[in-house]
Structure formats: structure tokens, C-alpha cells
Amino acid sequence: MFRSRVKLVLSRFVQAIPTLFGVIVVTFILTRALPGDPAVYFAGPAADAKSIEQVRVALGLDKSLPEQFVRYVGDLVTGDLGDSISTGQPVVSDIASRLPASLELTLFALIISLAIAIPLGILAATRPGTWVDHLCRLVVTAGVSLPVFFTGLALVYVFYYQLGISPAPLGRLDFVHFAPPAVTGFFVIDALLDTDLDTALAALSQLLLPAITLALFTLAPIARMTRAAMLQVLSSDFVRTARAAGLTRSRVLFTYAFRNALLPVITTLGMVFSFMLGANVLVEKVFAWPGIGSYAVEALVVSDYAAVQGFVLAMAVLFVTLNTLIDIAYTVIDPRVGLDG
Amino acid sequence: MSTLLEIDRLSVDFKTRNGTVHAVRDVSFTLKKGETLGIVGESGSGKSVTSYALMRILDAAGFISGGKAEFSGIDLKTATERAMRDLRGREMSMIFQNPRAALNPIRKVGHQIEDVLIQHVEAVHADAKEKAIDVLRQVRINNPEERYHSYPFELSGGMCQRIVIALALACKPQLMIADEPTTGLDVTTQKAVMDLVAELTRERDMATILITHDLGLAAAYCQHLIVMKDGEVVESAPSRELFTAPKHAYTRKLIRATPHGAGTIRDLLPEDVVRPAEPERSKAAGAAAPILKVENLVKEYPMKSKTAGWFGKSAEEEEVFRAVGGISFEIGAGESVGLVGESGCGKSTTSSMVMRLLDSTSGSIMFEGVDIGATPAGSFAASPLRPRLQMVFQDPTDCLNPRFTARRSISDPIQAHGQGALGAGNQRQGRGARGAGRAAGASAGPLSAPAFGRAEGPRRHRAGDLRRSGSAGTGRADRRPRRFGTGGGAQPARRSEGAAGYELSLRIP
């Protein structure tokens, strides 16, 4: 049994390979679908016909599409995503240096959102018709309607301009503090590791507003699914059996109902991540957060295509990885996975 | 013997969005230690609700609205939730229909039994496993040590029901309520499960309430029977008396509907209806050439070998699953043939192939001398023989398009076939169907009031009945039992009451 589980977990990784391949094909198509002649574009505005031709050969654009694709995959394998026009750096190093900021924001938001949404969903399902249920309903319907950039700005207006309890929405740290020595790349954790409480608090206060903005957005789908799954499980036959066997309410609720209800919630997390990584871009722009999202937005404005494509690919790889992790979590929790096909 | 359970004029109500529903009204009975009581009735008669009310596991909307319910002196109506929790599982327990769904799908069955044992302090963590295995052994589960680690989906339906019984009996309660314990199990398993329940409850001198829609089953296992209809008790009597001298018309109907040696489908008609004359048996049956002749019919499904390599063909071994293995039979004019077997034996597959809904792997299907098996199922729709092979399905709600009116459901096939394609005998059927269609259109109206609606159960049922009685009425059914050779999975038929609307129709039970 244990062995077959391990095998299943490994097979989840294998299953991600064709998806990754699909992702690479799509990003390749996106690079070749650039408006106009990519060679003209990459040669820069001052280029003459000769230098354009040089660029064309250098980029391999004179070859057939399959050959270009092989070359593209080869570049990817060696970590070459091209150079960014705006920063002059390789796109890979740009993204690598900015990724921790995005991850810190996303993970922190996810934790906030899970910590609120799951208890809210459970309470709403176990106390239908009460104020918790109505609150949950409100959060669920209002939450999915909130444009993140709007909530972000509204929060900034209230907490920075009106109340003055939030720092200016300008990045990960104000100018008084210096970035802590990089260990994890997460400022709050790194500052704590450095036992620099002051910087940790400063980083946290910068992080709080964008993370809440992002969490508000993802709260709704998680709470909605938790509530629905709990309601469904609570009316299922096996919960009735557990009640008929005289098990305590907490045992029925957690060992029997919640663990089963968790499965659809985990599945929803895939969709939540998709929304979250997208919303991340908008939140980073609102709060001038120096992550890969705002990098991509800056690149888009100046038509820095290599950077944009690098960003799309990085996000897709991140998302595929997260989905694989979700699949694995599911495999570990549900013994039925993988046996019926 | 002392009275264990005393129910007096018990009523249960449900609060719904459309007001209060009286699910159970004035039900009374008593049960002594060691007694067996059967509560019989169709779905919606309130029999399950009664038992849930006794266990106090009704939905939030349901509550006991009147009467008395006492279990060894404890008032079940007013007992605290904590007191009820101690009663449940320990003093009174319950087993359910659909045993696989009744077990937590992601928890090992052994742990589920342990939960109950520990809850009622029959075991502590240290000896829980040992005791759980012991309980498994008591319900005659082979290899209980191994089964302890199984998940419900790894066990058969019958095995799951044994686990549910083990859960219910783990703490040696005095009363067990069995709610349709055999529904959804195969016939052979049903008997084993019921015998086990009977034996275990007798051994422990427990009182049992068996809730079932199957009067025959209840009569076989219970001393006393209660018949319920629309939330009320219509008759209550010792089993033998109820069968020999039923007082209520509904009981008589139930008894007639219970399968017995000489029963016919006509027993299901209401008592006061004028019965049509028995259809004449075809004199020439068997003598003339058979209408349908099936020879060596085989259906195999390819199964992907689990050892298949990444890139397909390299390590692929073709394994096949044989759904139907070389079956042969024939049906003469005016005959009906029954195809009997457990679920999964291949009877549905066989009929789908005969009906040309499914391609066969090999074998021939001769219909009136034409090899219809040669026409692929995909293009048989255009065959002139299409209207002459028809079928009545299992679930009437499933075989009517929920978005069609009764009229359209009936008129569509007539238009699709065109009158020309129908044989002389079938035109009558067509007219009958149209008549029925008009009636349905006028009385039932659209199947679903809202254009998008789906939740119009009763009306759809009515339409379904219409359709079925329409085909049975004009059908020519012959009750001559007939044997046929089988090469594979399907069991030989004994007898059947075929509903033959068209020249040949198979009914899938």
C-alpha cells in the first residue's frame, strides 16, 4: 500500500511533463507571433538592413519553425530566456532576483485567506441560517466581484491617507530600513533570522496591506467551496452512520466530515492559485511591489517582449508546480486516487 | 419479557420552505426484548423517518411533533443530546442501505470500528485494534487482520454491509434498526447479509426493527409486521396473519406485488380496474422460423495493460475484458424470453448489441433472416429495420428527456420513423401512443413547469407509467418459459413477463 502510494506520487511528477511541454509550445508560439518582424524589433530602432539580418541569423529566425523550436527548447534548458531591453540584464536573473518578493506576498496572502476562509466555511455549513452563514454568503458573493486593484486602492486610501497607520504603498521596505541579508529572500523571515525585529516589523507592515488585498480576493472561492463541501458531506450517508453510532459532534465534524470536505477544497486551490498569480500582477502594480508581476507590467509598457515572455513562462512553470503539489496532497489524503484509473 | 421500545401516536414533521410537512402521523407500536418487527412501505411512506426520529438523527428541519417514544424508560423526545449520544451505538444502533456510502470513504474500516468502541468506552487505545478485529471476526469476515486495514472502496458491497453491521453491533446494543439493509446488494449477497443479521441478533437476544419495501423479506425475518403508507400505519399484525388475512386494500396490493410462483405482471394493476383479457398465446410459437436468432455473440473490451510503457506500443499487451462470451438463443414469434443475472453479468450488454446500440465483437444477430449484426450500430439508425427493434428501459425518469413534454417524447419517435416505416401492427401502437400523447399533453402539460426546470418528479413518473402501460397494453406477451444455451456470462432464463410493445422488446430489469 505504502509502496504504491510512493509510486503514485512519482507518477504525478511524470504527468506534469506533457503539461510543461504544452506550456513551452504555447510560449514559443507567443514569441513567434510577435507583431511585425521580431528581427527588426530585436535589432533596435537604429538598425539598418544589414544589422537586422545579423540579428535574424543570431536569433535563428532564418531557420524553419521546427528548427527554431528545437533551438528555443535548447535555450530554455540552458536557462537562456534572452536579455531584457529595459534592464539590460538576462531575463532569467531579473526574474530570479524578483521572484522572492512575489512569493512572499502570495504565500502570506494564501495563509491569511486559508486561515479565515476555512473556519468561515465550516461555521457557515454547520450553522445554516445564522449570522455566520449570512456573513459567509456576503463574503462569497462580494469577494468574487472585487477588482483587486480597486480594493488595493481603497485600502491605501483608508489606511494610509485617512488613518495614517499604514506605510506608503511603495515597495517592500521604506527608505529608513535596509534589506536584511538574503537567506530565504522573504524580508520578514530574513530580518527575523538576523534578529532585526525593527526591520522585520517594517517589512511586515509593508506586506500587510497588499497581502490582505490579495487574500480578500481569494477568500471567496475557498470559503464558498468549504461551505458547499461541508454541507454536502454533512448530509452524506457515512456522517449519518457516524451519528447513529453515537460519535461526538467534534469527532463527526472533523474526523469524518472535514477530512472528506477537504478534498474538493484542495481541488479548488488549483483555480485559486490561477486567480492569485494573475491578481498578483495587479496588486504588485498598485503597491509598487518589486516582484515579477510589476516587472512584467513595466516590460509590457516598453514592449520588452523577452521579459514578458520570460514572465509568462515562469508563472506557468510555477503554476504547474503548484498544481502538481496539489495533486500530490490529494494523493496522500485520498486512498481512492489512482485506483480507478 | 419487558418492553424495550414503546411508541405511542408518534408524529414527525419537517419544516420546509413551503410550510410544514407531516412525514409521520400517529404511529404506535411496542417492541420487547428479542422481538423482530418489520416496517413495510414504499419510499416516502415515512418508515425511515420513523426510525431516524427514534435515533434522533433527523435532519435539522425534522422534529418529533407529537406522541410518545420511550426506550427502556428513557423519553427519546426529551432526552438531552448527550444522553442520546450514549444511547446511539451503545443501546440502539442502526444499519443502512447502500453500505458503501454508509462508511467513511477515506478512513480504514478498522479505525471506524475503533472510533465506536472508544467512544462508548468498550475499548481503550491500547486494545482497540484487537477488539475491532474481534468484532470483524464476529460478522464472519475472512482475514479480519487484513481487512482491518482496508478502505471501503476496496471491499464488495456485501463486505461493506458486514462492516456496517460490525459497527452497529460493536457495543452490543439491545435494539438494532436495519433500514433497507439489502437494497443495492446482489440477490445472493442479500440472503447472506439477512441471515447474518438474524443470527447475530438472535444470539444476543436483541430486538430488531427491519425497515423494507419488500414484504416478502420482512415476512421471512420478522414476527410482527407494520404496513405504512403516506406517513400512517395502515395495518399491523403478526406476519402470518397479515399474509393470510390482509385487512387493508393496500396490504393486499403489496402482497400481490410480492414475487411468488404463479404471479404475473397483471397483479400490479389496481384492484378495482377492469382487467383486459389475457393475451392469446401464439399457436404457432416455436414452429415457425424464429424472429430473432443470436449465435455466439461476443463482446470484448480492450483493457490497457498496466505494464504499458510510456510511449504506447513498446510494452503494450492487449488484454481484453470479456463482457459477453459467446451467447446463443432464439426468440420465436409471440414468445418472450427472460435474460436473468446479477449486475455485471452481461445481460445489458447483450440487449444493447441485439438492439444495435453497441457493436458486437463477433457472432451473428439474425432478425427475420437479416443479419443485423453486420450493420454497424452507428449507422443502424437509418436502417428500415430500426423501428422494428425497440426497448423499454429500467428507469422511467432517466429514459424521458426532461426537457420534452410527454407529447413530444411520444411523438418524436413516430415522426423520426415516419409512418411508412412502421409495420401494420405497429401503426396501431403508433396511434395508441399518439392518443396517449394527446392525453398527456392535455393533462400533464409540459413535463417541467419552468422551462429550465428539472425538479418535477411526480409528473415525469406519470408520463413514465403512461409509456410503460401503453406498450404493455398492446403487447403480445407469452409466458412460456424457454431455455437457451449460454456460452458465457449470462445466466439461463427462467421465466419472464415481457412487455412487448413492438415486435421484439427486451426489458432490462
Add this chain to the structure above:
Amino acid sequence: MIRRSLSAMAVPADAAAIRGSSRNTLKHIGYVLRSNPMTMGAFILFVLFVIAAVLGPSLVPYDPLKSDPAAALQAPSAAHWFGTDDLGRDVFSRVVVATRLDLFIALSAVAISFLLGSVIGSLSGYYGGWTDRITGRFIDTIMAFPLFVLAMGIVAALGNSVVNIIYATAIVNLPFYARMSRAEVNVRREAGFVLAAKLSGNSDLRILATQIFPNALPPMMVQISLNLGWAILNAAGLSFIGLGVRPPTPEWGIMVAEGARFIVSGEWWLAIFPGAVLMLAVFTFNMLGDGLRDIVDPRQRT
């Protein structure tokens, strides 16, 4: 008149059935609207948005593009309900006029993805096999991207224009419709009424079109309504980061982006009003979808 009575005589049952069904439907919708004030409110808002989209430019008090430096950055007042922006344009007029463009983008994108998605999904759900595997792979690949990020990538590659925003939104929405129609068709593929229709000599495509797909439509309608909200958000998000719509065209996302600069100095009305209206529009479609779900299937209430 005569003709009408003739035809009424010819098909009495049919006409009665149709009358009965549409009357019942209206009655049921009326019941749902009355018993659920939220849906009622959403319905009223929906009508208002439609009016704004159709008649917007002729209703507004000011030219949405005309700047007036003398009246720049005025707070909301009787003259300027939503205040004025940094160029002195009336925010209210701009917000109302923007309705048409925002709804147009969302509606066209959803229409494209509904049509394409339901055809792809129905075929793969009905035929299974290779059709299913190829489309499944295609859909999975789209779903392997965070959808908004893919939309960014597509707009970046195809070029920065409104039409490409529509295409991008349509492509990222496609999987929802394809998956949904596939699932809805798949569960009904072996249903009794489908087999019965086969037995009465209907071809596969006919069965798919007349028997199965109409049954899959109601849940798809709910999906469309919920999806419209998401499509509006998506399009506004893209223009917020500077894609698609170019200034000075009034559009909610771009107005929020332009107003964002002034939030930190306290001129909140520039960003908050278009943002709030955008939120209201999304909310309207979500509530409408929930209400529609109640009409379609009362049991699915969650």
C-alpha cells in the same frame, strides 16, 4: 385573425402546452425574483447597466473627452457628481460612457468562448476517444497557465488593441465552457432517453443537437452569467496595467489606473468611482448568475 384561430384549432394541445409552459416559466421567474430580493436588485441593476450601455453617450451631462483645466481635480459636487479628473473631465460622464465599451468587450469575449467551447466540449464529450484526448490536451495546456497571465501574454504577442483583449479573454475563458459542456454531455451520453432516441432512428449529431445539448444549456446559462462578471474584471485588469484600451478613451480599468496616482494625495474620487461601478457591474452579473441558478435548479442552492 382567421388564420390564427385556424392554426389554434389545428394544434390545440401544442399551443396549450406552449402557452402553459411559458406562463409557468414567467410565473416561476417572478416567484424567484420576489422571494429573493438580491436577485431582484441585481436584475434592476442589470437593466440600468444595459440602459447606460445603449444610451450612455446621449444621457451624460458632459463630453467625456473634453478637458477643462480650470475645473481640474474638483471633488464631487452638484455640478460634477463624481468630481473631475486632473484634466478637468467629468468623472461621472466618463464612467457612464465607459459602460458600453466594457460590456462590449466582456459580451463578445464570452460569446466567442461559449460558442467555440460548447462545440468543442460537446463533440469531445459525445464521441470520446481521440477527439476527446486531443481537445482535452489543448484545454489542459490553456489551463496550465494562470489565466490572467496568459491573457497578458496573448495581448503582448498579438498586439496591444481592444480586439486582441477580446480574443485573449475569449481564449482564457474557453476551457470553462468546453469542460462544462463536455461533462454535461458526457453524463447524458448513455442516458435512457438518448438510447431511446437512438432506437427511434435519430442520427448521432441530431441526438446531440436536439436531445442532449438543450439539457446542458441551463447550467451553461448560469456559467455565462457568472463568467461575464469575470470577463469584465479580466478586461478591466488588462487595461489597468496598460493593455488594450488607450487613453483618453473612457474605460473603467484605465480610469482606475489613471486615478491611482491621486489616491495617495487624497483625490480619491478619480479611482474609487470607476472602480466601484466596475465592482457593481461584476456583482450584478454574479448575483444574476446565482439567481439564474435558482431558477434553473432550486436544489443547487449553496
